[in-house]
Amino acid sequence: MVDVINKRAIDFKKNRAKDGAAIKPWELHPKQIASRLKKPNKIAVPYAFYEAGFLFITWYTPWNECAEFAEMYNAEMEKRGIPPVMWIASIERCRQAICMPIVCFDSTKEEDFEKVQDLNRVTTEYALKKGWFNYRPDPYIHAPLTYSQAGMYWKYLRMIKKMFDPAGIMHPGRLALP
Numbered sequence: 193m194v195d196v197i198n199k200r201a202i203d204f205k206k207n208r209a210k211d212g213a214a215i216k217p218w219e220l221h222p223k224q225i226a227s228r229l230k231k232p233n234k235i236a237v238p239y240a241f242y243e244a245g246f247l248f249i250t251w252y253t254p255w256n257e258c259a260e261f262a263e264m265y266n267a268e269m270e271k272r273g274i275p276p277v278m279w280i281a282s283i284e285r286c287r288q289a290i291c292m293p294i295v296c297f298d299s300t301k302e303e304d305f306e307k308v309q310d311l312n313r314v315t316t317e318y319a320l321k322k323g324w325f326n327y328r329p330d331p332y333i334h335a336p337l338t339y340s341q342a343g344m345y346w347k348y349l350r351m352i353k354k355m356f357d358p359a360g361i362m363h364p365g366r367l368a369l370p
Contacts, residue, residue: 221275245295245296245298246296249293250291251292251324251325252290255287257324261322262278274295274307277293278293279291312330312334
């Protein structure tokens with residue numbers, strides 16, 4: 193089956209793609225290959241023992257820019273020794289994309305938290321310059337960087353939150369709101 197898929201990919205790249213040179217094979221990180229060779233219970237259980245942290249960071253991008261997003265984000269994860277894992281789905285009839293890097297780190301190590309925060313800061317700065325939007329901005333990195341560029345949005349978001357939740361009991365801290 194792999195040979196059939198590879199032949200179709202080569203045919204598409206040579207004969208039908210607008211820019212065949214832009215089509216690159218996806219190379220799995222060694223940790224991804226190793227995890228696929230284990231039974232699922234032997235993958236998930238060790239993460240629970242070692243208090244691993246999982247962070248699913250969801251970004252909206254135009255569909256035609258999701259490959260650029262994935263390349264940028266994967267490169268930044270690899271710089272920090274984080275296995276590059278990405279989930280992408282099309283929405284709005286392939287006009288938009290949901291791009292979700294899945295960051296796995298050891299929550300018992302402070303240096304891993306620092307790597308994740310640095311990853312978030314660098315990628316958020318890049319993403320905002322491109323006009324990409326974070327779905328659920330965390331209150332430490334995404335929200336301050338996003339809202340600093342969208343003052344009027346931030347103002348109305350706070351007003352609506354106060355109108356619907358004057359006591360501040362619904363989702364405290366979410367979207368960097370009290």
